[in-house]
Amino acid sequence: MEAIDGRAPFIMIADGRGSLFVPSGLKDAPLPTHYEPVESPVRNPFYAQQDNPVAKKWEREGNPYHEVGDPRFPHVLTTYRLTEHHAGATPTRSVPHTAELQPEGFAEIPPELADQLGIETLDWVVLATARGEIETKALVTERLRPLEIDGRRIYQVGMPWHFGWIGYATGDIANVLTSVVGDPNTSMHENKALTCSLRAGRLPRPRRSAA
């Protein structure tokens, strides 16, 4: 097989080119619209269709979804990577020179929400969804702006997802919280927009047996 021209970088497509419009195969699109994420604190203010009708859902045990505006999970949760870590951070958490740059997991919390819950930077906090709960350290920051939607103030909580308990840089794992919802075309999971609850404190952990 001949190599695809370097100017055609879409290696998963036969002609190597991306398209704005395709003749067939798309399960969603081509025209853009606004759907709320499957988990959202608000009704879709744009029109009646709340979320994507063709999103891939796996409704089964261990993967429950939150109802729209579920009062148990009032905050928006978003997950992301840090510049200091590569991919799932398996390579960079195991190398001292990169691990020390972001050495522990944390959740970023806006100052208004932190005040309400009595949380200060470096305090332990518990994040919970219907899927599970984790504990991590708080980083209070104004970089997370509160959202004013429909007369309500809604807070976002952010969390880097690429921690774990192997290597020098460690922390609880954000994927315990996330749901499995797939984009109709790519099946990419909707892990940038979820809802969650937040409280100060730690999780009860089984005591380690004396070595």
Added chain:
Amino acid sequence: MTAVHPRALEYVDSELDGVIPDESELTAGTRIEPGKSYGFFTDTTLCIGCKACEVACKEWNALPADDMRLTGMSYDNTGGLGANTWRHVAFIEQISRNGERATEMTPFQSNWLMMSDVCKHCGNAPCLEACPTGAIFRTEFDTVVVQQDICNGCGYCVPACPFSVVEVSLIDGKAHKCTLCYDRMKGGLEPACAKACPTDSIQFGELSDLQERAERRVDQLHGQGAASAYLYGAPGGPGATGGLERLHAFFLLTDEPEVYNLPEAPSRPANRVAPSLASGLATIAGLGLAAAALLAFAGRDER
């Protein structure tokens, strides 16, 4: 006959002697020659906070990772410069304006100020002046380097530094700090941090070139409406006060020096030797006079 790896025979025509000679000409646009002054110009408006400089520095200089914990100071988990950390990227969050929660993005990293700090290689280096053993010396590239094989670990250089750069290592008991990659410069290579910087926030070069370049950049930023841009450590400017003359590692900042944890008006401790000596002598003279007066008084009483 010396043992030669078979792959080496494939390059018999190569004129390269191991490394590219004067590589700095290719990577930094400057040839490194003894007798000239070199330094860093760190333009904080270009810093994206990737910390590549920190990693490149530690890799090249074989410095250990240390103090591995979350500091809580934004994304800065390095904390500051020290014996094992010769580049430090500060992250300063200035999102609120006059106590109001900002709702729109402001220029320059949405006011998340990032700055890669380093040893300033002062024109009149107080650490060098304080060193009693001669371990700290000025190199042929007009930079300041500590020789650990001569250092006796007295630590006089530590409080002498107006920028809190040099530190005595707990590992070997000797003073350590940035060498401006003295070993790389000897081989014609630009320092590791400047080479690794992806946005040219850290620029290495001949000091006079850098100062011209920095002034042009300040003019450009002023022209774009960023009136707060200024140079810290350029001759005659803030940071180059108190007899320091100039900083060989100087910075373009957009807020007060203290915001970046830099002193507003650093000075040489040597400036304070004469006044303190004079006041010490005056105290001794005064006490002597008082003692003489008391003795005279006591002597009169006994009579």
